[in-house]
Amino acid sequence: AQSVxxxxxxxxxxxxxxxxxxxxxxxxATPYLFWYVQSPGQGLQLLLKYFSxxxxxxxxxxxxxxxxxxxxxxxxxxxxxxxxxAAEYFCAVAAGSSNTGKLIFGxxxxxxxxx
Amino acid sequence: xxxxxxxxATLVQPVGSPLxxxxxxxxxxNPNLYWYRQAAGRGLQLLFYSVGIGQISSEVPQNLSAxxxxxxxxxxxxxxxxLSDSGFYLCAWSPGxxxxxxxxxxxxxxxx
Numbered sequence: 001a002q003s004v005x006x007x008x009x010x011x012x013x014x015x016x017x018x019x020x021x022x023x024x025x026x027x028x029a030t031p032y033l034f035w036y037v038q039s040p041g042q043g044l045q046l047l048l049k050y051f052s053x054x055x056x057x058x059x060x061x062x063x064x065x066x067x068x069x070x071x072x073x074x075x076x077x078x079x080x081x082x083x084x085x086a087a088e089y090f091c092a093v094a095a096g097s098s099n100t101g102k103l104i105f106g107x108x109x110x111x112x113x114x115x
Numbered sequence: 116x117x118x119x120x121x122x123x124a125t126l127v128q129p130v131g132s133p134l135x136x137x138x139x140x141x142x143x144x145n146p147n148l149y150w151y152r153q154a155a156g157r158g159l160q161l162l163f164y165s166v167g168i169g170q171i172s173s174e175v176p177q178n179l180s181a182x183x184x185x186x187x188x189x190x191x192x193x194x195x196x197x198l199s200d201s202g203f204y205l206c207a208w209s210p211g212x213x214x215x216x217x218x219x220x221x222x223x224x225x226x227x
């Protein structure tokens with residue numbers, strides 16, 4: 001069965017520092033992978049997605065993620081974090097290619113940004 | 116442009132009471148519709164999805180049900196709420212090919 005693991009429940013970084021949020025997936029075929037961000041009390045917003053092609057994916061708000069098949073990972077990165085990036089981040093994998101809206105989410109990583 | 120509306124934003128209900136959460140999408144036709152739940156301290160879990168009017172697929176057995184009476188309307192219901200139904204409920208839609216999900220702002224449900 002497909003699954004997603006986000007090993008870090010909570011991460012704190014200083015403003016201006018670099019960020020990497022880890023995501024590992026389990027999926028038998030080529031995965032469809034997503035990163036979503038959720039601000040407090042809000043719905044989720046798509047940051048970026050990987051379906052095929054270039055393994056380094058650029059997203060909104062300066063985020064990028066790299067798909068590494070050998071490591072079953074899809075880590076999210078940002079070179080310089082802004083205070084407004086404080087939120088909860090979810091990695092997700094599509095449960096099947098026929099309907100990529102059926103997502104399996106990781107537990108989420110809460111990002112705190114120190115001034 | 117497409118928008119998704121979900122209400123209410125917060126809801127406090129006693130155990131055993133009924134539930135009805137509504138979600139509507141504007142600006143698109145024949146969307147795929149989804150209900151997700153986020154329990155406290157946990158990730159999101161897909162509850163139901165629908166690819167058309169009257170077509171509902173349940174992903175996990177539970178105390179809840181969903182209906183799609185109109186193309187762009189998706190309703191989450193329960194006849195008798197349980198404490199374990201508390202959580203943050205998110206409605207979402209995607210185009211037919213489902214490459215991207217667009218989420219509503221969510222409903223925080225507290226069952227007391």
